[in-house]
Amino acid sequence: MAQAELIDRYLVTLQRSLGKAPDANDILAEVEDHLREATAAYRRDGLDAHDAETRTLQIFGSPKLVARAFADARKKKGIAMPTTFTRRAGLAAMACPLALVAGMLLLDPERWTAKRWTTNWYFAANSTILIALALLIAAMLGLRARHGGALGSVGLAGFVLTAVGALPVLLQVSWALPFWLIPISAGCALFALGLLRARLFSRLAATLFGGGLLLTAALALRDALVGDEQNVTVWPYGFLGIAIFGLGLTWLGWQLRAERPIQSSQGMAPAA
Amino acid sequence: MLLLAVLADGPKHGYAVIAELHNRSNQVLDLPDGTVYPALHRLLRAGLLASDWTTVNGRRRRVYRLTPNGRTALLEQHQTWQGFSGAIQSVLKGVPWPKPS
Numbered sequence: 216m217a218q219a220e221l222i223d224r225y226l227v228t229l230q231r232s233l234g235k236a237p238d239a240n241d242i243l244a245e246v247e248d249h250l251r252e253a254t255a256a257y258r259r260d261g262l263d264a265h266d267a268e269t270r271t272l273q274i275f276g277s278p279k280l281v282a283r284a285f286a287d288a289r290k291k292k293g294i295a296m297p298t299t300f301t302r303r304a305g306l307a308a309m310a311c312p313l314a315l316v317a318g319m320l321l322l323d324p325e326r327w328t329a330k331r332w333t334t335n336w337y338f339a340a341n342s343t344i345l346i347a348l349a350l351l352i353a354a355m356l357g358l359r360a361r362h363g364g365a366l367g368s369v370g371l372a373g374f375v376l377t378a379v380g381a382l383p384v385l386l387q388v389s390w391a392l393p394f395w396l397i398p399i400s401a402g403c404a405l406f407a408l409g410l411l412r413a414r415l416f417s418r419l420a421a422t423l424f425g426g427g428l429l430l431t432a433a434l435a436l437r438d439a440l441v442g443d444e445q446n447v448t449v450w451p452y453g454f455l456g457i458a459i460f461g462l463g464l465t466w467l468g469w470q471l472r473a474e475r476p477i478q479s480s481q482g483m484a485p486a487a
Numbered sequence: 488m489l490l491l492a493v494l495a496d497g498p499k500h501g502y503a504v505i506a507e508l509h510n511r512s513n514q515v516l517d518l519p520d521g522t523v524y525p526a527l528h529r530l531l532r533a534g535l536l537a538s539d540w541t542t543v544n545g546r547r548r549r550v551y552r553l554t555p556n557g558r559t560a561l562l563e564q565h566q567t568w569q570g571f572s573g574a575i576q577s578v579l580k581g582v583p584w585p586k587p588s
Contacts, residue, residue: 238528244547245501245524251546252502253520276519288525298559360534360556 221268222250225278232282242285250275297361297474304357308468311350312461318344319457322389341389348381348399354464355406357471362413370409377402392435400428403460410467420466427460488568489516490526491535491553491561498539498552501527527551535560 226247233239250271257267275281321340355374359366366373380398388394407425411418431453493499493507504527505520530536535557538549553561 241549242524245549246521248500248543248546248548249502249505249520249524251544274520276521280519281521281524284522284525285528288529298556298563300556300559 221265221272222247222254225250225272225275229278229281232278233285234282236282236285236289246275246281297471301357301361302472302474304354304360305468305470305472307350307357308354308471309465311347311354311468312457312464314343314347314350316454316457316461318342318347318389319454337390338387341384341387344389345381345384348377348384351399351403351464352378352381354468354471358406358410358416358467361471361474362410362415366406366409366413369412370406373402373404373406373409375402376405393432393439396428396432396435400432403428407463416467416470420463420470423459423463424467425463427456427458427463430456430459432456488561488564490523490530491557491564494536494551494553495558495561498550500548500550504551530557 226243229246230239230243233242236242250268253271253274254264254267257270258264262270276284318340321336321343352374355377359370359374362370377399380395380402383389383391383395404425407421410416410421410424434453434456489508490504493504493511499507501524505523508516508523527536531538531551534554536551537554538551541548541550
């Protein structure tokens with residue numbers, strides 16, 4: 216059998232085994248380069264063309280085995296490599312709910328203390344909420360890095376929406392709750408959807424994280440629509456949503472923070 | 488960790504990565520070559536590796552390189568592995584670890 220024929224037949228079989236893999240062409244090009252180069256190396260070692268090619272294909276593995284390995288690698292979500300960054304992001308995730316609750320309390324001091332509302336209170340509230348949102352974005356970046364791109368476009372959309380939602384707070388208009396709570400809660404919900412699909416961390420934690428702020432945002436929207444300037448629904452019921460969100464995010468942060476590299480190597484091929 | 492370590496010296500294409508893996512392990516790590524590529528692709532998707540395509544002898548060739556995140560991950564995994572293997576060694580040898588100075 217001619218040398219090229221063996222490799223060509225292998226590649227045809229591999230192409231069939233890969234099916235509709237999105238990167239099939241790249242895989243085939245890479246495999247072909249490997250097979251040709253390995254064969255050339257065996258030829259230099261003195262094997263004839265047929266033996267060189269046969270040996271190359273034996274060592275490479277059957278098309279079915281290779282295609283299955285690619286399919287398995289594609290299914291595996293995330294990568295087993297917690298880094299200093301992802302562990303710091305875990306801390307940010309745990310600190311975010313505390314800062315958010317503090318900011319929301321500062322936003323309306325007359326309701327909670329005997330203090331009169333002043334612009335200083337508002338500045339403190341806005342700054343604290345801004346810190347909370349910065350921590351939230353850092354946490355999301357860490358979660359995204361930890362999942363190795365497995366959150367997909369849904370996770371990315373959630374992250375972008377959350378970042379956009381932080382802009383009104385950056386512009387000092389945190390008093391207009393729906394303006395920032397709605398995009399941020401929608402962003403967290405989308406991001407949580409990505410987490411749920413990735414199945415790397417607790418699904419309950421992701422659900423709490425994604426659903427909690429939706430409740431608060433819905434209440435804030437209700438108050439805005441009925442013209443309730445006192446936000447009687449948001450206070451105190453909106454805090455229930457923040458508490459649910461905080462519980463989920465703290466849980467995710469704890470999982471990010473608690474991971475050690477040796478434990479996180481689940482699912483990795485030994486060579487990786 | 489092993490793939491990251493092999494690429495720490497500089498960019499390599501898949502065949503060179505696998506050959507280096509075999510050489511450095513004195514042929515002890517004897518996985519089917521074809522199963523190493525999916526692991527490389529996972530590291531790519533994780534952002535620990537990056538790749539560029541070139542053309543060699545009329546064939547498309549993918550060349551892998553470590554990203555800054557990959558270098559950090561390698562450092563962390565290396566440290567963890569050293570701690571882990573040191574602990575195992577001391578258990579096998581029956582000596583306390585780390586050795587008292």
